Amino acid sequence: MSAQIIDGKAFAATVREKVAAHVTRIKDENGITPGLAVVLVGEDPASQVYVRSKGKQTIEVGMNSYEHKLDADTSEATLLALIDKLNNDPEVHGILVQLPLPGHLNEDLVINSIDPAKDVDGFHISNVGLLGTGQKSMVPCTPLGCLMMLRGHLGSLSGLDAVVIGRSNIVGKPMAQLLLGDSCTVTIAHSRTKDLPDVVRRADIVVAAVGRAEMVPGDWIKPGATVIDVGINRIDAPEKGEGKTRLVGDVHFDSAAKVAGAITPVPGGVGPMTIACLLANTLTACCRANG
Numbered sequence: 460m461s462a463q464i465i466d467g468k469a470f471a472a473t474v475r476e477k478v479a480a481h482v483t484r485i486k487d488e489n490g491i492t493p494g495l496a497v498v499l500v501g502e503d504p505a506s507q508v509y510v511r512s513k514g515k516q517t518i519e520v521g522m523n524s525y526e527h528k529l530d531a532d533t534s535e536a537t538l539l540a541l542i543d544k545l546n547n548d549p550e551v552h553g554i555l556v557q558l559p560l561p562g563h564l565n566e567d568l569v570i571n572s573i574d575p576a577k578d579v580d581g582f583h584i585s586n587v588g589l590l591g592t593g594q595k596s597m598v599p600c601t602p603l604g605c606l607m608m609l610r611g612h613l614g615s616l617s618g619l620d621a622v623v624i625g626r627s628n629i630v631g632k633p634m635a636q637l638l639l640g641d642s643c644t645v646t647i648a649h650s651r652t653k654d655l656p657d658v659v660r661r662a663d664i665v666v667a668a669v670g671r672a673e674m675v676p677g678d679w680i681k682p683g684a685t686v687i688d689v690g691i692n693r694i695d696a697p698e699k700g701e702g703k704t705r706l707v708g709d710v711h712f713d714s715a716a717k718v719a720g721a722i723t724p725v726p727g728g729v730g731p732m733t734i735a736c737l738l739a740n741t742l743t744a745c746c747r748a749n750g
């Protein structure tokens with residue numbers, strides 16, 4: 460292995476420390492405690508794990524955490540009424556509705572009912588528009604975490620060729636906007652892209668966010684490239700024993716690490732940064748709300 464490992468846990472710890480220090484200051488100086496409300500509808504096991512972890516880390520940095528767990532068959536009207544209440548609650552500075560929502564709920568409608576100033580996910584259409592036009596916005600947490608690690612590792616990204624594999628609203632599209640904002644030449648690739656290996660081979664920066672286990676092998680990677688693996692996929696691991704599983708990214712780590720200049724591991728790369736950025740966004744929302 461020749462690639463340097465980009466340690467997402469260490470980056471995230473630094474972000475959390477800075478957030479915690481700032482929270483202490485605004486509590487002491489202004490008597491304000493930032494508050495994050497997380498709404499979970501239903502009992503999706505992965506979502507439950509994420510929500511628990513978000514709540515725990517929110518409290519650890521000194522913020523207030525408000526968890527709202529609703530039954531899977533909650534009506535749209537009930538959910539919208541809760542969001543309206545949170546929008547009007549001065550103690551709540553950030554609101555996150557955990558996705559995916561049960562099928563009977565209109566995700567776009569729900570997300571766009573959140574006050575854009577409290578939309579710490581950056582998914583509201585007005586934040587999407589602000590980001591797309593280079594204006595001050597709430598920036599989606601996962602791409603923001605990726606950008607922070609890229610800047611931390613590479614310094615300036617200006618002029619670099621970047622390929623984002625995946626075109627989701629949560630990661631791929633905002634990631635491309637952020638890289639463009641840092642003056643990269645950006646390609647968004649996806650499942651229909653022709654000659655995907657050749658497209659990836661041109662890139663100085665590869666951000667893989669497709670949700671397919673180990674889809675990007677090392678021989679697609681340009682020697683020395685920086686690889687950010689957003690994927691979290693659980694696969695069978697018979698080598699660990701019968702019925703055992705392990706987490707892998709969208710990049711085949713062992714082969715990619717032989718070629719890349721630097722790479723994020725899974726787990727321990729992008730994942731920890733996503734929650735750290737959520738806390739940073741909540742603090743930002745609180746500071747903006749209080750001038």
Ligand code: GUN
Pocket residue numbers: 555556557558559580600601629
């Ligand atoms: N589900 C998976 N990732 C996310 C995220 O970043 N925000 C929300 N709200 N739901 C998610």
